[in-house]
Amino acid sequence: MEYIQVLELFAGLGGLHIAVNNQKDANIQVVKSFEINVNAVKTYQENFGHDVVSNRNILSLSTEELFRQNVNAIFMSPPCQPFTRLGKKLDVNDDRCNAFHHVLKLLPRSPNIQYLLIENVYGFESSKMRDTMLEILQSCGFYTIEFLLSPTDFGVPNSRLRYYLLARKNKKFTFCKHDHTSIVKEFPYCTCRVKSLNDQASICSNCQREVNTNISSLVQQNAGNAAQNSLVNPGKLHSYLDKETDIEQYAVPDKILLRYGNILDLRTFQDSSSCCFTKGYTHLVEGSGSVLVCSRSVTIEEAYKVYNEFKDTDSEAALKSLRKLKIRYFTPKEVERIMCFPDNYTWPKDISDKTKYKLLGNSVNVHVVTLLVALLLHS
Ligand SMILES: C[S@@+](CC[C@H](N)C(=O)[O-])C[C@H]1O[C@@H](n2cnc3c(N)ncnc32)[C@H](O)[C@@H]1O
The missing domain is CATH 3.40.50.150 (Vaccinia Virus protein VP39)
Structure with missing residues (x-):
């Protein structure tokens, strides 16, 4: 061999x-x-x-x-x-x-x-x-x-x-x-994943592509926990999120909400896509990665209607409306999972979140x- x-x-x-x-x-x-x-x-x-x-x-x-x-x-x-x-x-x-x-x-x-x-x-x-x-x-x-x-x-x-x-x-x-x-x-x-392995067929009945058992079993065994979860909930972001997150710690700051509210890439737990996380995530806004809406009681449409009405005339009212959405950044661990790093991937204690985002943004x-x-x- x-x-x-x-x-x-x-x-x-x-x-x-x-x-x-x-x-x-x-x-x-x-x-x-x-x-x-x-x-x-x-x-x-x-x-x-x-x-x-x-x-x-x-x-x-x-x-x-x-x-x-x-x-x-x-x-x-x-x-x-x-x-x-x-x-x-x-x-x-x-x-x-x-x-x-x-x-x-x-x-x-x-x-x-x-x-x-x-x-x-x-x-x-x-x-x-x-x-x-x-x-x-x-x-x-x-x-x-x-x-x-x-x-x-x-x-x-x-x-x-x-x-x-x-x-x-x-x-x-x-x-x-x-x-x-x-x-x-x-x-x-x-x-x-599962389907092609259970099928003994050489062409998958789901995607019509050729089945290579080496590759199928790799997908099944080694895609990482998060990707395994997506077998149950195909591709939903919630399978990749921390069980508990301090929303305050990762909240998108008021000055970003107010100034860039309309260009934030907003995602919800149920979304099945997010933007590419780049090394500028959390310090650049446009095109640097998605942010997560944590509120389940206020809709994005409702909050943005008020925001757009008041953003040029009454910044406090505009901000108050967006704050209700509880918009936060994805945590470094969540970005790691979304990039399919294994759950046991670890960081030295002195590496800041900013550095983690930067290194993850450069990764694969x-x-x-x-x-x-x-x-x-x-x-
Ligand atoms: C696109 S990133 C690679 C990401 C990597 N595959 C991962 O999984 O994180 C490019 C890397 O090359 C490193 N680099 C750039 N120039 C280099 C050089 N001349 N010698 C060694 N490393 C270099 C950078 O520090 C950066 O970490």
């Missing part, structure tokens, strides 16, 4: 490490990882031990050192700022691409690397960096397949459309009849990457 030893680069909180640990077969493990942010490294150590992660700039990694790591796979989420919708889109001209480019340039001299998984933001697929990456991978003899997927595609109530690349040297990807220039926008196998949806690792290995 082939043993897969993974080097995790730009490791952050280790979302890709969890995806590796989630694999049903024990023939894959993360043996080394690199990350520059001290708080991320401390958190990584808390969860995966002190030996795996090094607090290092990836630009300092040499071919010799890569070889010495004795790895045959690289999984990485390089910085996304050069490609984000809201950024300057400097692409290859942004210095934050340098470390990624550096790793790609090591590949032609690292024949031991057989597998790659790369994650980035929506927008990367149309960048020059992606063209450069594909050129290098093809010259090294990798077969590649690219995806644009969101957790909502898998019943997880959160939008986080992301670009993913899977690459491997010795085995073509045979599961999609796609040409190698188009991007796959639908996971190729059934992920209907563990459920989606768990399935992609399975595809890389089993398809």
Whole structure:
């Protein structure tokens, strides 16, 4: 049996490490990882031990050192700022691409690397960096397949459309009849969880997609408690919430309510979607993540009718109306669950909520990457 030893680069909180640990077969493990942010490294150590992660700039990694790591796979989420919708889109001209480019340039001299998984933001697929990456991978003899997927595609109530690349040297990807220039926008196998496993059919009667028992059982066993709950209440936010939350501690402040009331992305317990949580959550408003309406007695329509009537003339009356909705931020633990981190994921004691949101906003949806690792290995 082939043993897969993974080097995790730009490791952050280790979302890709969890995806590796989630694999049903024990023939894959993360043996080394690199990350520059001290708080991320401390958190990584808390969860995966002190030996795996090094607090290092990836630009300092040499071919010799890569070889010495004795790895045959690289999984990485390089910085996304050069490609984000809201950024300057400097692409290859942004210095934050340098470390990624550096790793790609090591590949032609690292024949031991057989597998790659790369994650980035929506927008990367149309960048020059992606063209450069594909050129290098093809010259090294990798077969590649690219995806644009969101957790909502898998019943997880959160939008986080992301670009993913899977690459491997010795085995073509045979599961999609796609040409190698188009991007796959639908996971190729059934992920209907229980259903597909009980069916012995090779095509799922629910989604009409092919059943791959490796992937179905992975979904069933390892999707995390929250995603398991969604079997009972498909994709509702309430399955991902803390049992008790101090609404005051996480309340959206009055000045935000008053000034930005109309651009808050409001969700209720019964909603089956939420906005992508970004690293700016709780200190930026627009597009940084959803907030939760906790009141069950006042409707959003009623409260906003009064707010919009008075916001320019009587701020106290406008505020009073929105306060009745008891609008709060999702707690870091809730964001973690929505991103399908396991319930036993822990944080060092001195990491603030603000830092947790920042690191989570940079991280990956563990459920989606768990399935992609399975595809890389089993398809
Ligand atoms: C998109 S995040 C990765 C998220 C990660 N997959 C996770 O699960 O949290 C990119 C990470 O790369 C780190 N980083 C950026 N430039 C780096 C460099 N030159 N060397 C090492 N780490 C770097 C950042 O600190 C950040 O944590």
